[in-house]
Amino acid sequence: MANSVNTNLGALIALQNLNATNVELAATQTRINTGKKVATAKDNGAIWAIAQGQRADIGALGAVKSSLDRGISAVDVSLAAGESVSDLLLQLKEKALAATDRSLQTAARAALNEDFKAIRDQITTVTNNAEFNGVNLLETGATGFAALANAAGTASITVQAEVLALGSANVTVTATTTIGTSTLATTALGLVNASIDLVSGALARLGTKAKALETHRTFVGKLTDALESGVGNLVDADLAKESAKLQSLQTKQQLGVQALGIANQSPQILLSLFRQ
8 A cells, every 4th residue: 555645545444434333323322312223214114114004003093992982881871771770660560560459548559659650750860861972872762873993994883772761662661651550550560571571681782782892992902002012023122232232332433533543643654754
C-alpha cells in the first residue's frame, strides 16, 4: 500500500467500521427503548404488516367480547325476571286451587280473588322492567337480539325473545283472569298449570342461550390471548439478548474510535522521512 498524505485508506476503513457499529448500536438502543425488534414498517415490512393485521383482529375481538358481555347481561336479567314470573305462577296456583273449594265463604273467596289479581298484575310489572341496555326479551312485542360472534362480523349468536307477558304464548293467564267463583277458579287453575310448564320451557331455552354466550365469550378471550402472544413473538425484542449486545457494541465503538485515531496519525510518520 502506497504511503500518501492525500488518501488515508486506513482511516477510511476505520471510519466505515465505526459508522457501521454506530448504526447497529442505535438499532439496539431503539429495541431496548421500545421493547420491540419490529417497531415500524422500516424495521421489517413483512413482519410489521402481519402484526398489524393481527392487531386489527385483536381490536375486533374486543368488540365481539363487548357484544357478548351485553348479550349475557340481557339474558341474565331475563332469567332473573323469568324466575320471578315462575314463582308468581306458583303463588297463583295456590290461590286458584284454594278458590276451587265450593264450601268457601263469600268473604274468603273475595280475599283470595284480590290476592290472585294482585299477584297476577305483578307479572306485568316484572316483564315490563326486565330490560338491560334497551333489550327486553320478556315483554309483549319483544324480538330478541343477535350478539357478534367473530372478528369479521359475519357470524352472530341469536337469542330469541321468550315473551312472558300476561296472555302470551308462554303465560296463558290473561289480565282479566280471576277466581271470583269456583268455576272461574277451576278455569284459572288450568291456565296457571299450563303457564307453569310453558314458562319452565322458556327459561330452559334462555338458560341454554346464556350458556352458549358464556362459552363463546370464553373462547374469544382465549383467542385474543393467543393472538396477542403471536404478535409478541413477531415483534417483541429479547431484552436480555439486546442488553448483552449493547455492551458488546459499546466496547466495539470505543475500539473503533481508538482505531480511527491511530489511523489518522499514520500520515505524520511520513514527516520522519524528511527530517535532517
